[in-house]
Amino acid sequence: MSVKDPLPGCFITVEGIEGVGKSTNIQFIQDCLERHNIPYLQTREPGGTDLGEKLRALLLHGAEVCDDAELLMMFAARAQHLSEKIKPALQAGTWVICDRFTDSSYAYQGGGRQLKLDNIQRLEHLVHAGLQPNLTLLLDAPVEVGRARAAKRSAADRIEAQDLAFFNRVRAMFLSRAKEFERYTLIDAAQPLARVQADIKQALESLIRVSS
Numbered sequence: 001m002s003v004k005d006p007l008p009g010c011f012i013t014v015e016g017i018e019g020v021g022k023s024t025n026i027q028f029i030q031d032c033l034e035r036h037n038i039p040y041l042q043t044r045e046p047g048g049t050d051l052g053e054k055l056r057a058l059l060l061h062g063a064e065v066c067d068d069a070e071l072l073m074m075f076a077a078r079a080q081h082l083s084e085k086i087k088p089a090l091q092a093g094t095w096v097i098c099d100r101f102t103d104s105s106y107a108y109q110g111g112g113r114q115l116k117l118d119n120i121q122r123l124e125h126l127v128h129a130g131l132q133p134n135l136t137l138l139l140d141a142p143v144e145v146g147r148a149r150a151a152k153r154s155a156a157d158r159i160e161a162q163d164l165a166f167f168n169r170v171r172a173m174f175l176s177r178a179k180e181f182e183r184y185t186l187i188d189a190a191q192p193l194a195r196v197q198a199d200i201k202q203a204l205e206s207l208i209r210v211s212s
């Protein structure tokens, strides 16, 4: 399915390194959309479908996954997610809030793993067929801040177990993409939560205004 015309629903993605507050703020975004009576689907990557959740388990908790397989599995999960959930929802006028999307593949597999960006771009063209988020909220904080917040919760998975240099490359790739693409709004996630949410609210309300 290729996307030539804008779809009636808006597609919001939330990105950033671990622990920056994606899950916390996705709840806040849902509350804002509910206040505006906007129907939405909340989903995540990798995951969001039966196949995607199986791939997620292998990606985060499986044994050996080489770097190329990791990239291809992220995009296999995404292809299914777009076809089964995201595009049908957007076509029906439902907004989609997605916890991570293709920018994470550029950041983690391109930045972190240092795989060729050309190959990621080819997969993006194949799998997206023209669809891009309307708004990408990049929650940004120093790696140490995110890791300290995340460490309070659960044991590190296969990707979280990477070293500091890996996550600094991931963060740098997110920041470089935020400069390159207009759909990004950069949010300083090291601020107190109330300030972070005031910034998110501003970005969201401006999207609601232009889309209505």
Ligand code: Z5A
Pocket: 016, 017, 018, 019, 020, 021, 022, 023, 024, 025, 045, 046, 074, 099, 100, 101, 102, 103, 104, 105, 106, 108, 109, 149, 150, 152, 159, 160, 189, 190, 191, 192, 193, 194, 196
């Ligand atoms: N991955 C990939 O490699 N390639 C891809 O293409 C895709 C994904 C799509 C999925 O993990 C992994 O997959 C991820 C990238 C990879 N691996 N890593 N690393 P995930 O997205 O499911 O999980 P995560 O990134 O590790 O997210 P997280 O650890 O769940 O963090 P979070 O959702 O950003 O944070 P949170 O749970 O909302 O907040 C963490 C704590 O901080 C919590 O106690 C909050 O109350 C607190 N918090 C939040 N905001 C604040 C502020 N502002 N001040 C103080 N405390 C705060």
